[in-house]
Amino acid sequence: MSQTPIEFKGSSFTLSVVHLHHPEPEVIRKALQDKIDQAPDFLKNAPVVLNVAALNGNVNWKQLQQAVAATGLRIVGVSGCKDEALKRMIARAGLPVLAEGKESKKRSDAPAPEVQPAAPVEPLASKTRIINTPVRSGQQIYARNADLIVTNSVSAGAELVADGNIHIYGMMRGRALAGAGGDRNSQIFCTSLAAELVSIAGEYWIMDQIPAEFFGKAARLCLTEGALTIQTLN
Numbered sequence: 001m002s003q004t005p006i007e008f009k010g011s012s013f014t015l016s017v018v019h020l021h022h023p024e025p026e027v028i029r030k031a032l033q034d035k036i037d038q039a040p041d042f043l044k045n046a047p048v049v050l051n052v053a054a055l056n057g058n059v060n061w062k063q064l065q066q067a068v069a070a071t072g073l074r075i076v077g078v079s080g081c082k083d084e085a086l087k088r089m090i091a092r093a094g095l096p097v098l099a100e101g102k103e104s105k106k107r108s109d110a111p112a113p114e115v116q117p118a119a120p121v122e123p124l125a126s127k128t129r130i131i132n133t134p135v136r137s138g139q140q141i142y143a144r145n146a147d148l149i150v151t152n153s154v155s156a157g158a159e160l161v162a163d164g165n166i167h168i169y170g171m172m173r174g175r176a177l178a179g180a181g182g183d184r185n186s187q188i189f190c191t192s193l194a195a196e197l198v199s200i201a202g203e204y205w206i207m208d209q210i211p212a213e214f215f216g217k218a219a220r221l222c223l224t225e226g227a228l229t230i231q232t233l234n
Contacts, residue, residue, distance in 0.1 A: 016043070016202060017079065018068075019051040023059045025067035032071045039206045042175065042197050045072045049098060053080030061089040127164070135160065135174065145181070156196060165189065175199075179223075188221040189233060203228050 022028060036043045050068065052059075068075055077098040078090050087097050129143035131150045137157030141148065148162035151169045158174035160166055163181035168190045179186030179201035186200055194216055197206050200223050211230060218233040 016046060017049045017051050018073075019054065019080075020064075021054045023055055023064075025060065025063040028064065029067035029070055032068065032073065036071055036073075038209075039197060039204065042204070042206070043073070045074060047074045047076045049077045049079055050075055051080040052078055052086065053082070055083075055086070059086065061086065061093060065093055065095075129162075134170075137174075142180075148178075162186070168192075177204075184223050184226075186222075190220075191218045191233070192216060193219045198228070200228060 018032070020028060022031075048068075065075065075095060077096045079098040081087050081090060081097050090097055127145070128147045128149055129141075131141055131148070132152060134152045135141060135150060135154040135158040137155045140159040140161065141150070143162035143164065143166075145163050147164040147167070148160055149167045149169070150160065153170040154160060154168055154172050154174040154176075156173040159177070160168070160174065161177045161180050163183060163186075164178070165186050166176050166178045166188045168176065168188075171192045171194060172190045173194050173196065175197040176188050176190070176195055177197075177199040178188050179199075182201055184201040188198055188200065193210065193214055195207065195210065197204055198210070198221055199205075200221065203223060203226070205228055214230050214232070219230050220233045221228060221230050223229070
């Protein structure tokens with residue numbers, strides 16, 4: 001038994017980031033509801049981070065937060081906030097202001113102290129996670145900082161998540177989310193595409209949006225100019 005009542009451990013979770021480009025709460029609510037109606041199994045009651053980089057401080061944060069909550073989405077944090085007044089409003093609402101990407105890596109203008117170069121770090125032995133067994137409904141497979149290869153079938157209700165590329169060498173009926181860490185160069189390769197949802201770096205299609213001529217066929221998906229594209233996998 002553990003000697004302490006709690007224990008802190010690092011972990012990783014797949015979260016959608018909603019970038020807000022309009023200050024009107026009702027406009028945001030309607031746009032979010034449209035997206036949720038397109039993919040209810042993926043987005044209903046989902047935890048999300050709101051990115052407010054495109055908004056200035058002249059917003060009614062309480063109404064905006066209520067509009068998002070009215071759709072069922074669960075706000076777990078806010079990123080991209082540079083306006084101090086807006087930061088205070090968000091903090092009063094009990095939400096953390098998060099830093100992501102380059103924002104979290106900013107340095108002061110003062111020169112950094114000299115340090116001795118560290119010894120080179122040995123690369124990881126493997127950058128690929130391989131699954132040889134069928135992925136059943138309700139299972140989630142996550143390849144952190146790696147590609148994911150599945151050599152068997154993926155059932156409806158199963159979920160594949162990878163920070164890199166995803167390869168499925170079997171019938172794909174579940175959900176595939178590549179580039180989960182934001183890598184927009186990630187791709188999805190599938191020998192028999194019948195997925196409930198495919199996503200690359202947050203851009204997604206549900207089953208009805210997959211072009212009919214590719215359904216059940218070998219296909220490759222990638223982002224082109226920020227939009228999902230699909231082509232035959234030869």
